[in-house]
Amino acid sequence: MLLVVASGSAVAAPRPKIVEVSGTIQGSEARVRFTLQNAFTPEMVEALKSGIEISFRITVEVDRVYRAWFDQTVGSVRHTSSVRYDVLSKVYRLHRSDGNELLPDIHAALDRMTRFEIAVPVNGAVDRGKPYHARVRARLDKAGLSETLRSIIFFSSLWDVETDWARGFLHSP
Amino acid sequence: MTGERGAGSPRHEAESAKRRRERWAIGAVAFLVAGLTLLEAYLAAVGGSVAFSSNIVIFALINLNVILVVLLIFLVTRNVFKILLDRRRKILGAKIRSRLVLIFICFSLIPTILLFIAATNITTTSIKSWIGGRVGQALSGALEIARKQLETEAAAMSPLAEEAADRLASAPAAKDPADALRFDRSPTREDAVLLLVRRGAIAARDGTIPPAVENEILFRLKGIAGDGAGKGHSTLIGEEYAASWRPAGEGDRVVAVKPIPPAESARIRDIARAYDEYHQVRLLDDPIRASYVGILILITLLIVFAASWMGIYLARQITVPVQMLAEGTEKVAGGNLDVSLDYTSDDEFGTLVASFNRMTADLKAMKRNLEEANVSLSGTYEELRRRTQFIETILDNISTGVVVIDRHGRVSMINKVAGRLLGIPTDRALGELYRDVVREEHYEAIRGLYREAGETGGGQVERQVELVLGGKKVALRVSLTALRDDAGEYLGLVAAFDDLSQAMRLQRVLAWREVARRIAHDIRNPLTPIQLSAERMRRKYAAAHEGDPVFEECTQAILSEVTTLKLLVDEFTRFARMPAPVFSEGDLAGEARQLVETYRDAHPGIRWEFVAGEMPPVWFDPHQIRRAITNLLENATAALSAGGRVEVACSFERDSGLARVTVSDDGPGISAEDRDRIFEPYFSRREGGTGLGLAIVSAIASDHGGVVRMRDNRPRGAVFELEFPVRPQGKE
Numbered sequence: 001m002l003l004v005v006a007s008g009s010a011v012a013a014p015r016p017k018i019v020e021v022s023g024t025i026q027g028s029e030a031r032v033r034f035t036l037q038n039a040f041t042p043e044m045v046e047a048l049k050s051g052i053e054i055s056f057r058i059t060v061e062v063d064r065v066y067r068a069w070f071d072q073t074v075g076s077v078r079h080t081s082s083v084r085y086d087v088l089s090k091v092y093r094l095h096r097s098d099g100n101e102l103l104p105d106i107h108a109a110l111d112r113m114t115r116f117e118i119a120v121p122v123n124g125a126v127d128r129g130k131p132y133h134a135r136v137r138a139r140l141d142k143a144g145l146s147e148t149l150r151s152i153i154f155f156s157s158l159w160d161v162e163t164d165w166a167r168g169f170l171h172s173p
Numbered sequence: 174m175t176g177e178r179g180a181g182s183p184r185h186e187a188e189s190a191k192r193r194r195e196r197w198a199i200g201a202v203a204f205l206v207a208g209l210t211l212l213e214a215y216l217a218a219v220g221g222s223v224a225f226s227s228n229i230v231i232f233a234l235i236n237l238n239v240i241l242v243v244l245l246i247f248l249v250t251r252n253v254f255k256i257l258l259d260r261r262r263k264i265l266g267a268k269i270r271s272r273l274v275l276i277f278i279c280f281s282l283i284p285t286i287l288l289f290i291a292a293t294n295i296t297t298t299s300i301k302s303w304i305g306g307r308v309g310q311a312l313s314g315a316l317e318i319a320r321k322q323l324e325t326e327a328a329a330m331s332p333l334a335e336e337a338a339d340r341l342a343s344a345p346a347a348k349d350p351a352d353a354l355r356f357d358r359s360p361t362r363e364d365a366v367l368l369l370v371r372r373g374a375i376a377a378r379d380g381t382i383p384p385a386v387e388n389e390i391l392f393r394l395k396g397i398a399g400d401g402a403g404k405g406h407s408t409l410i411g412e413e414y415a416a417s418w419r420p421a422g423e424g425d426r427v428v429a430v431k432p433i434p435p436a437e438s439a440r441i442r443d444i445a446r447a448y449d450e451y452h453q454v455r456l457l458d459d460p461i462r463a464s465y466v467g468i469l470i471l472i473t474l475l476i477v478f479a480a481s482w483m484g485i486y487l488a489r490q491i492t493v494p495v496q497m498l499a500e501g502t503e504k505v506a507g508g509n510l511d512v513s514l515d516y517t518s519d520d521e522f523g524t525l526v527a528s529f530n531r532m533t534a535d536l537k538a539m540k541r542n543l544e545e546a547n548v549s550l551s552g553t554y555e556e557l558r559r560r561t562q563f564i565e566t567i568l569d570n571i572s573t574g575v576v577v578i579d580r581h582g583r584v585s586m587i588n589k590v591a592g593r594l595l596g597i598p599t600d601r602a603l604g605e606l607y608r609d610v611v612r613e614e615h616y617e618a619i620r621g622l623y624r625e626a627g628e629t630g631g632g633q634v635e636r637q638v639e640l641v642l643g644g645k646k647v648a649l650r651v652s653l654t655a656l657r658d659d660a661g662e663y664l665g666l667v668a669a670f671d672d673l674s675q676a677m678r679l680q681r682v683l684a685w686r687e688v689a690r691r692i693a694h695d696i697r698n699p700l701t702p703i704q705l706s707a708e709r710m711r712r713k714y715a716a717a718h719e720g721d722p723v724f725e726e727c728t729q730a731i732l733s734e735v736t737t738l739k740l741l742v743d744e745f746t747r748f749a750r751m752p753a754p755v756f757s758e759g760d761l762a763g764e765a766r767q768l769v770e771t772y773r774d775a776h777p778g779i780r781w782e783f784v785a786g787e788m789p790p791v792w793f794d795p796h797q798i799r800r801a802i803t804n805l806l807e808n809a810t811a812a813l814s815a816g817g818r819v820e821v822a823c824s825f826e827r828d829s830g831l832a833r834v835t836v837s838d839d840g841p842g843i844s845a846e847d848r849d850r851i852f853e854p855y856f857s858r859r860e861g862g863t864g865l866g867l868a869i870v871s872a873i874a875s876d877h878g879g880v881v882r883m884r885d886n887r888p889r890g891a892v893f894e895l896e897f898p899v900r901p902q903g904k905e
Contacts, residue, residue: 047457050456
């Protein structure tokens with residue numbers, strides 16, 4: 001068992017992070033844009049090419065920022081984004097909370113899996129010109145092994161991808 | 174364990190509780206390991222939608238599992254070390270326990286390790302063969318064939334799609350587009366489905382296909398921007414369909430779909446899945462192998478430690494009762510029968526321990542019975558010893574000699590008197606054959622009597638015999654009695670000897686006294702007339718026979734002899750009329766010392782010595798005893814006319830309660846032929862002796878309940894012993 005755990009941890013873990021968090025907030029929603037960096041290690045890319053479905057779960061929270069008081073979360077959403085290579089059709093099938101896409105190659109798939117623009121419903125009215133920021137965190141949700149392999153390497157984590165919370169101010173016109 | 178260390182002993186209780194805790198701990202650990210492992214497997218299986226690698230529950234379970242396995246290893250290792258320590262301390266049962274544990278561990282280790290190696294090799298080989306080139310090529314080829322087939326099917330749909338697109342382009346806009354899709358097709362395309370896609374949705378259809386296929390086609394068409402048909406993107410294939418599409422103006426698209434039969438679709442799906450898995454396996458070669466090895470290691474460890482613990486448990490099951498039995502046996506061997514082993518089981522060991530406990534209980538009961546019997550026997554033995562001692566005391570203090578001879582002719586009892594009478598050392602005679610003990614002439618005499626006793630039929634005979642002991646004839650009355658038990662079985666012989674010499678001597682003395690009295694009576698009467706007549710003759714005829722020496726000599730002789738006869742008669746009278754002794758308590762040694770002093774003054778030519786030991790007050794008649802001692806001293810003085818040495822000794826024999834006065838001289842002694850007669854009256858070898866001195870001593874000794882004896886003095890001379898009880902009968 002120790003060897004299994006060790007072998008799991010022996011797989012090189014990337015240091016993913018969320019960058020370029022920005023966006024606008026107006027009306028009843030905020031649109032948050034950000035980029036997921038270093039989420040795909042070479043092993044994950046190879047795994048993706050091998051038909052392993054990879055899913056990320058993105059958590060986005062929008063806070064109203066107060067200078068002399070605690071920030072207040074006005075909206076949050078959990079967004080799921082997964083990609084799988086269809087070996088028969090030779091396309092990458094991208095499934096997201098806001099829609100599905102077919103992508104012709106790995107580059108397009110990786111680009112679409114690391115660039116996000118997510119709509120977050122906001123509770124109440126948005127104060128124009130007031131400071132809001134978005135907090136974003138992403139983590140690997142699933143490495144979709146086949147049933148057979150999942151029963152074999154149930155102790156192995158394969159990859160451990162989880163980012164810290166990243167923050168970025170939203171424009172509130 | 175045992176009565177002390179057993180059931181009730183605190184040490185055993187604590188040890189048992191500890192063992193129970195260990196068993197529970199090991200069982201709980203093994204159970205938890207198995208349960209948690211299964212839980213992890215379950216979570217891993219159902220947790221496909223969660224990132225279980227970052228799930229704290231999984232981590233906690235894994236770590237807990239590791240801790241539990243480590244704990245299991247610790248417990249087993251601790252037990253093994255404890256066994257080794259017990260073996261080094263040479264604790265009973267440690268050897269067999271260590272052997273059993275070693276055997277169990279070997280029996281579990283060897284096949285498990287072999288199985289582990291084989292399984293690892295098989296797994297590695299299987300994975301290698303699975304990800305080998307041939308499998309990959311075959312899968313790739315199969316997938317390519319499936320794709321080609323689907324593309325062929327899709328290409329076959331292309332004319333149909335093109336014809337439908339042309340029809341729609343030529344049809345009036347107001348006409349139902351579905352009508353444009355309905356036209357006669359060639360027989361080979363009758364199963365095809367025509368779809369009209371307008372603004373991303375199905376506007377019209379001819380035929381039916383599963384909704385999932387429709388959605389799939391719509392989804393894929395969305396990803397194709399513009400007129401993709403001209404760029405070779407007019408075909409779509411999937412696991413369940415093969416399609417070809419054409420633009421139909423104003424953004425509309427006509428799709429001709431060929432549904433793939435379900436069986437064929439399933440085969441294609443399987444090929445695609447196998448291809449995916451193959452690539453996944455290739456990619457995850459090391460983790461898969463590590464997982465297999467890890468699982469095998471876990472199983473191996475669990476088997477090894479479970480087997481080891483089972484070995485320890487079984488060994489303990491076997492050795493604990495053995496150890497208890499060994500310790501119990503050691504205690505029993507040490508004399509402790511209060512051992513009771515506290516071990517209950519329905520197996521053979523339980524039976525053995527129960528038998529042991531029963532045995533110790535029986536032994537204890539037997540010991541208690543033996544102790545009670547021993548106490549009883551001790552009492553009986555003490556009673557018998559007292560009785561025997563009493564009988565021996567009686568036999569030693571009676572004047573009769575008693576000898577008991579068993580059926581084998583061995584002397585089983587002999588008292589002192591018998592030993593003295595027969596001249597046998599009593600301490601060496603016991604257990605010896607009587608014929609080897611007694612003298613030849615005595616043996617013949619006893620045998621004759623024994624034979625006579627047998628002939629009488631009554632088994633008893635009594636005779637008076639004369640034996641020669643120490644050169645002196647002794648008259649004995651011998652009584653032989655054959656001993657028989659209630660069944661008439663011959664047990665042996667009892668011989669009783671009575672010394673008749675003293676009695677005979679007394680009889681003779683009495684006879685002589687009677688003779689002396691008659692002689693004195695008969696002689697005394699004529700002596701006075703004879704004396705008076707002789708004196709008258711001398712007075713009357715003295716003048717007439719003056720100068721005649723004969724007359725003077727004769728009358729003088731008559732008077733002289735009459736005087737002598739009167740003295741003799743007086744002596745006879747005293748002998749015949751010896752008064753009864755008047756006993757008083759006095760100092761016997763003092764009386765003897767005074768007499769010795771008197772004789773020392775009167776006979777300075779003789780060396781006189783007096784020895785006296787510690788003497789109690791003695792009951793005796795001083796006049797008679799002084800007379801007896803005087804007679805003995807007189808005899809010694811007479812024997813030492815030429816000088817010599819006389820020793821007078823007074824002693825007391827505590828055991829027999831006898832006082833003894835011994836007069837020894839170194840004179841000529843008594844000849845052998847005179848020894849039997851010296852105590853008889855009127856026997857004297859001394860000139861002028863009356864022969865009454867020793868007879869009177871003998872009579873005085875007899876009157877005092879004692880005896881007077883004579884023996885040779887060494888190297889020369891004679892010894893006279895006057896012996897009588899310190900306290901006569903009636904003076905207790």
